[in-house]
Amino acid sequence: MSEAVLENPDSMVVKKPASYSHELDLTELLSPNKHDSALLILNQKIAIGKLFEKLWANYQVRICADGGANRLYEYFSHDVERSKFLPDYIVGDLDSVRDEILSFYLERGVTIIGQTSQYSTDFTKSLRLLSLHFYHAGFQQMVKANNFQENYGIDNCDGLFQLYKMNRASWNTRSINLMVLNAIDGRFDQTIHSITQLYTASKTDAYYRLCYLTSTDLIILVPTGGTLIRYDKQFKTQCIRNCGLLPLGGPTVINSTRGLKWDVSDWHTSIMEGKVSSSNRFVGEDCCYIDVKDPVVLNIELTLPKLHEFI
Ligand SMILES: Nc1ncnc2c1ncn2[C@@H]1O[C@H](COP(=O)(O)OP(=O)(O)OP(=O)(O)O)[C@@H](O)[C@H]1O
Numbered sequence: 001m002s003e004a005v006l007e008n009p010d011s012m013v014v015k016k017p018a019s020y021s022h023e024l025d026l027t028e029l030l031s032p033n034k035h036d037s038a039l040l041i042l043n044q045k046i047a048i049g050k051l052f053e054k055l056w057a058n059y060q061v062r063i064c065a066d067g068g069a070n071r072l073y074e075y076f077s078h079d080v081e082r083s084k085f086l087p088d089y090i091v092g093d094l095d096s097v098r099d100e101i102l103s104f105y106l107e108r109g110v111t112i113i114g115q116t117s118q119y120s121t122d123f124t125k126s127l128r129l130l131s132l133h134f135y136h137a138g139f140q141q142m143v144k145a146n147n148f149q150e151n152y153g154i155d156n157c158d159g160l161f162q163l164y165k166m167n168r169a170s171w172n173t174r175s176i177n178l179m180v181l182n183a184i185d186g187r188f189d190q191t192i193h194s195i196t197q198l199y200t201a202s203k204t205d206a207y208y209r210l211c212y213l214t215s216t217d218l219i220i221l222v223p224t225g226g227t228l229i230r231y232d233k234q235f236k237t238q239c240i241r242n243c244g245l246l247p248l249g250g251p252t253v254i255n256s257t258r259g260l261k262w263d264v265s266d267w268h269t270s271i272m273e274g275k276v277s278s279s280n281r282f283v284g285e286d287c288c289y290i291d292v293k294d295p296v297v298l299n300i301e302l303t304l305p306k307l308h309e310f311i
């Protein structure tokens with residue numbers, strides 16, 4: 001087959017393919033209704049306004065990576081409000097979270113786990129902790145039981161990683177919707193690290209349905225094979241704008257897409273060659289199909305003020 005681009009009308013019905021390897025529902029990513037889900041806050045200002053409080057309510061476990069706890073605290077003006085939004089965990093080397101903020105959350109029973117290792121980021125430490133929380137039988141119990149022990153009996157350098165490494169082979173995993181705030185923008189090395197996390201987690205912790213929300217975009221990894229992305233018709237017209245299919249893991253081939261304004265087939269894509277599908281759009285009424293040879297990053301521009309009505 002030779003490579004082709006097809007320009008579609010602004011709206012079209014996309015027939016679901018007879019079979020596909022993966023399925024994603026955009027509204028479910030944003031409102032998993034607490035079931036097997038987590039919200040992770042990284043260390044940048046929470047810049048999504050009141051939507052934050054709605055999101056908070058939609059996730060089962062909430063966790064702050066180190067200085068992310070400052071940002072949660074600073075989002076509110078009064079302790080009465082802060083006390084209603086207590087995270088389940090704060091984790092990291094704890095060099096960024098302010099002492100008085102740490103005390104505030106400590107006094108209110110938040111589990112605070114120190115991990116001083118300088119060989120992984122607080123973002124990665126958070127992912128390890130969430131894996132242990134969801135899959136390691138006895139982890140939650142151990143934290144409760146060891147409440148008065150130094151660091152809950154967890155080695156304070158890299159105990160979480162050790163526990164994760166030792167036990168993960170035996171885990172019986174199920175999918176976890178994991179929404180991360182503040183992974184993108186700000187420091188460029190951290191932003192790129194967040195991109196590497198999308199790729200590495202898809203290999204080592206494939207149970208995460210990992211997505212990043214910024215003040216402009218929802219960002220996910222489209223895995224190898226065919227992926228059906230579903231969404232509500234109204235959600236599409238009101239909230240979704242541009243999108244990009246970004247080969248950030250290296251040159252690859254987009255085998256085919258259906259439901260984009262510019263659908264492609266057998267399309268080679270490469271940053272080095274300046275060939276990337278940016279400023280594309282979803283035109284499928286309620287779904288879009290993307291089949292890629294290797295995982296690519298998909299950003300979906302969202303009109304945040306409208307999101308309130310759908311999640
Ligand atoms: N300026 C920034 N821009 C983007 N992301 C950031 C920025 N600062 C922190 N992060 C994210 O928030 C997480 C927690 O950051 P924090 O500043 O508390 O820790 P740190 O010790 O400085 O960072 P690291 O994770 O590298 O140890 C980081 O792991 C990273 O994912």
Ligand SMILES: Cc1ncc(C[n+]2csc(CCO)c2C)c(N)n1
Binds near residue numbers: 119120
């Ligand atoms: C090759 C290499 N580059 C950078 C770091 C530094 N580093 C990576 S993650 C991290 C944690 C920060 O809290 C730090 C300091 C390293 N260890 N190895």
